[in-house]
């Protein structure tokens with residue numbers, strides 16, 4: 001009985017840790033976006049901040065951006081494009097892929 005109990009505990013722990021890391025990943029992406037991207041792209045991704053308008057930052061919720069593949073968006077964030085700065089040296093590839101997932105969620109928040 002006791003042995004069974006001991007085997008049960010790690011499963012429960014693993015399950016809870018796994019779940020909290022998912023929400024952690026989402027809030028991480030939100031934080032990274034806020035720190036690095038909001039200046040030009042605004043919190044909602046619209047790009048209607050003063051800097052965003054001046055630089056012609058694209059609306060990240062638009063079809064023009066959303067129709068691009070994850071690989072293409074990853075490329076832009078990593079290497080930059082036009083006035084969009086490169087973040088490859090600043091943000092880890094894991095972080096960049098979380099940002100891409102975050103950008104995919106923006107149109108749903110409209």
Ligand code: HEC
Pocket residue numbers: 032033036037038039040041055056057058060064065073076077081082083084085087099103
């Ligand atoms: C200094 C302002 C600035 C910052 C900071 C910035 N961007 Fe941009 N971003 C731009 C501009 C300007 C464009 C339009 C580039 C172009 O098409 O010439 C753009 C375009 C994009 C695009 C669309 C590219 C395309 O091909 O349509 C994505 C995706 C993007 N940015 C993501 C991000 C993310 C994620 C961050 C934060 C890590 C970020 N940007 C930070 C200015 C910025």
